[in-house]
Amino acid sequence: MKKATLILDDGTRFEGESFGYEGNVAGEVVFNTAMTGYPESLTDPSYAGQLMVLTYPLVGNYGVPSCEKGDDGIERFMESDRIYASGIIVSDYSEQYSHWNAKESLSDWLKREKVPGITGIDTRYLTQVLREHGVMMGRILVEGVNEQPEQKDYNAINYVDLVSTPEIKVYNEGAPKRVVLVDCGAKNNIIRCLTKRGVEVVRVPWNHDFNGMDFDGLFISNGPGNPEACEVAVENIRKFISNPEEKRPLMGICMGNQLLSKAAGAKIYKLKYGHRSHNQPVRMEGSNRCFITSQNHGFAVDASTLEEGWKPYFTNMNDGSNEGIRHESRPWFSAQFHPEASGGPVDTEFLFDDFINQL
């Protein structure tokens, strides 16, 4: 294996070995403490532009499943059609894998998709650096590769625009109820969670104005990057919620929570190092009900700035940050976490039921 180096913007260097594509890359370095689910995370469009550090050291154990699509037109085992993370950083890549459903090794997949991977890194220490300093940009440089990676300003790029569907797509066509899914970088499992509940899903580009469309419910997906870049979507949502006659249900996830909150007047701020894990505890406001959730976000909603009529729905039990909002009288709500999971715990999938039951 070739030597590879991770250099953070503050100059900290980590020496390791390349196990993915042999190319140099830059991105926002973020850590994820989940212990399983690297195929799901890598194909999650929300990781676009980021170098993903896995704190669980042993990675690659069960290989990678096939990228084939099922009858529903979406990848059977992946969260999208390709790897969206810009790179992956691990401590102990497992060269041999074993699983009945594996088609190739993680290394081969990364090479095929031209995504660099670096192993042999003290990812615990790297995580501590990111925790103390906050997320920062970094570069993976592979020995013998000369071209300099393109330097980007993560916060200034509209990643949603880069990952959203360019055209309208329909899933489970002809089902009795229709849900419009505003694709800010939607994970496949959101579509699966909707279609398996018997609705038609119309996936539209992030900036598509759905207000004129015929649908029974509105769904705002997760997505990468800075919500401030998605003003068009916020405007569309604002149009929807400011219609006093509007009674159709709305649900948002992650970026969807932030865009809905913005539409409801709230301010968004960037977390020091985000929540990326499968073990985030949230409490449903005003209740003793608590849930373990899967999360992947770097920005959060300042719930105190919500307009009248809106209130917090869930709150993070570790740091008190907002984890979702709901409207006081209309069937509109959103979650900062991922009720669709994949990867992560499935405890909050009932939110899909709540949404569907109100259609």
Place this chain on the structure above:
Amino acid sequence: MLKDENIKKVLVLGSGALKIGEAGEFDYSGSQALKALREEGIETVLINPNIATVQTSEGVADHIYFLPVTPEFVEKVIARERPQGIMLAFGGQTALNCGVELFHRGVLEKYDVKVLGTPVQAIINTEDREIFVEKLDEIDVKTISSEACDNKEQALKAAEELGYPVILRAAYALGGLGSGFCDNPEELSALAEKAFSFSPQVLVEKSLKGWKEVEYEVVRDSFDNCITVCNMENFDPLGIHTGESIVVAPSQTLTNSEYHKLRELSIRIARHIGIVGECNVQFALSPDSEDYRVIEVNARLSRSSALASKATGYPLAFVAAKLGLGYGLFDLNNSVTKTTSAFFEPALDYCVCKIPRWDLGKFRGVSRELESSMKSVGEVMAIGRTFEEAIQKGLRMIGQGMHGFVENKELEIDDIDGALHAPTDKRIFVIEKAFDKGYTVEQIHALTKIDPWFLEKLRRIHDIDDELHKVPALEALPHYLFKKAKNAGFSDFQIARAIGMEKEMDIEKAMLRVRDRRKALGIIPCVKQIDTLAGEFPAATNYLYLTYGGHHSDIFYEHDHRSVIVLGSGAYRIGSSVEFDWCGVQALETIRKEGYRSVMINYNPETVSTDYDVCDRLYFDELTFERVLDIIDVETPHGVIVSTGGQIPNNLALKLDEQGVHILGTSAQSIDNAEDREKFSAMLNRIGVDQPEWSALTSMDDINAFVDKVGFPVLVRPSYVLSGAAMNVCYDREQLEQFLRLAANVSKRHPVVVSQFLEHAKEVEMDAVARNGEIIAYAISEHVEFAGVHSGDATIQFPPQKLYVETARRIKKISKKIAKQLNISGPFNIQFLARDNDIKVIECNLRASRSFPFVSKVLKINFIELATRIMLGLPVSKPDKSVFDLDYVGVKASQFSFNRLQKADPKLSVDMVSTGEVGCIGEDARSALLNAMLSVGQRVPEKNILLSTGNGKQKGDLLGAAKLLVKNGYKLFATEGTSRHLDENGIANTRVYWPDEEGHPQALDMLNNHEIDLVINIPRNNSDKQLTNGYRIRRTAIDRNIPLITNARLASAFIKAFCAMSPDELEIKSWQEY
């Protein structure tokens, strides 16, 4: 939400003596529960006869009863203490079964005692297989199709329908007792018969051999909030009891989808059953699909939950106790970060490997195959940032002379295929051997069904070893390979051996060379924290391990020389278990109290000493010379305590001392002078103390000459013995020669010694603490059995009841001399033989002994606290003489686990075979003994007693007791010689026939028909016929769950005790009241 304010006093049930399947983990969970209760200001009552535990120490519970955990005794304690609540989940299956019985008998209702935590009905729902399957059917969860059968015929029919192979389980049995796989009706018949003697119901199930086994630890509060704290995957596929399997955490070969599918099922189950607190769910997972079956649910803290707590840093028992009081998970904080919530699931950034420790070599006749019931006596947990590192650490930790996966003593295996297919306690080393012989991962997988991922990792260790073998010299070892080997868990020892340094120098020296070179190259381990959140939040945790999988340490070291390191006792095994955990914890507490930084190194997940709460810094890591030095390098301690952790630290003393480490207390040189038989004996001669004659083994001729002089029997053993390992009494030349061939392999560095063996001698123990050679406190105790029964198996009374005053006086005198000669500062123990005031020293250990907690608690003087203060150089005052004058008696009795060890001969000898012990206190020796015997599972017989009383002398010993039995209305049955002897002495009895004799009644028939309530079978050491016949009777008694006693002196004492008083008459009094 606040707890129930009506609960002011709570009774916690312990698990009793350590036994296979129920060991130290319940001391840990019980201690945690008691801590949680105390924190709430609740008065606590504990019933546990295991006197060596931490939970039965001062300050842990308010009222401690050293009584059997049985419904009869628990009811009496309830009537006396009138607690408002009871906790059943912290004392293993023993406490759970007892609680269910109390519920059925209406005792809980009668005294208005509320079960805190999972309700009894929910427990019953998990324990009764039929209800359990029904319950899980209700929520569409798949179980292994099984049929509950009430007799053998039903079982055979069920198996026929399911199709062989099937697995048979006994309901309501701990740790898979009486369970096993059956390939045909014959095997099923045999097993079913045995199982029905333990349990009224057996379950016949379809076997899923080869599936993966995965467990989840689930926590649920009364608000229906649920988390899974940890999942674990067995290295060995289904078919081997999880207690017998290597286990990794978190799972390694499960995808996200599988992990969360099983997680969701676990939560669904915990909710439906109504767990409040903790439970564990075991799954079988198909290796070719996402198909699964639930194997079982344990509605209590378990061995796995103790492991999960240590693997994650999440204190399951503590949290479960709080939830039992009515708290919600959201009310509690993560006890590691202190700032985040207890409602979360730990994220690990390391890999954990649990490896069982077996002691099968100690049991004659036992089958070494691993099966669906448990035989291991302990376990270790290793932490690493690669699987290779964790498993190699773990294989060293089990302490059976292994150096990791590779570079061990050559294993002799004739049939590798067979050994891979039918695993034994050596299975992992057979895999190494197979790699050596060129087997591929595929071939080994086909034979073992172990997931190829694990095998590939082992293969990688093997390949690195091959690479090392090509290195001609240490100087030629390239940096990258050095680092790679260390990353993969190689010890300096393994590296030294792999590159062939042993050819040129002593291995100890080679190891140090490797160490120096390594440090010069900057290859040193770093210290990482276990913080439950993988670094996401800052944690002030003191729970640490060392790894080469990183370059940055989490800890900032003060280098203020205020650290005092206590070396722990490692894996529980026969001869070293919870008693040394108690000693270690007492030492830590004293160190902390005196303002030093208490530091523990230990790796046994069952212990309290590896609870990060009991010390200022916990290194959950190896107790090897290399790793201890690594820790000393970073910790720069004031000193190291080697005398409270049993033999492992003791053996390190000299080597550490040579490296300039400050050993606190008695000097390393003195320790060596006591450990090295030659030096010790020379010293005894010098100071005029008698000892049995002995000689070092150098040649067979010398030995023969020696034996000609002293005569048989002789005792043979290597120096540096642990619990009599490889120690034996030989009665003739043939036995001697055969045994020496085996023992010669044990240790090259220390000679094997042969000594004169005295029969019919009393054995007396001196446990004491000295300062600068002067004894400060001491306890003399006396064995009930004569010498020849290992002190760890013997029944011990303290204070001694039948010792001549002169004998005691001489023992004190000799002990004083020895303490002075060795200039002891700290704990020590001397064992004596006494016959007619003739005293001989047989052993001396300059460390705490097994009986330290027992004598400390009976005397109410904490010997370890005293010793630790002395080792820290703090002033101590001699306890007043009057405290040694007790008006009550303590009896320590041994717990055997022969019922777990199929085919093992359940008899006692100089080699220790007990797995645990109890200690009970009484107004007199009889009541203390009766109490202790009942606590280790003996029962007062109803009517019929079967006697085979050995040779003439032993027969004589029992005559009085036999008369007493007849007088008390018991009916005696006796085998030929015994029957004749009883007849001659006018004692009524019925002759029964040995298995190889014609005639009726047959002893075995009577046992099989449960017509006998107690078997007294005294083996004699001569003819094979006797041995075989006796073995069959003893074994049948064990297999039929009929109490068995094999020592004449103990049998006699027990009989006298229960004839004098019934268990009902035993006084119910807490420890504090004596």
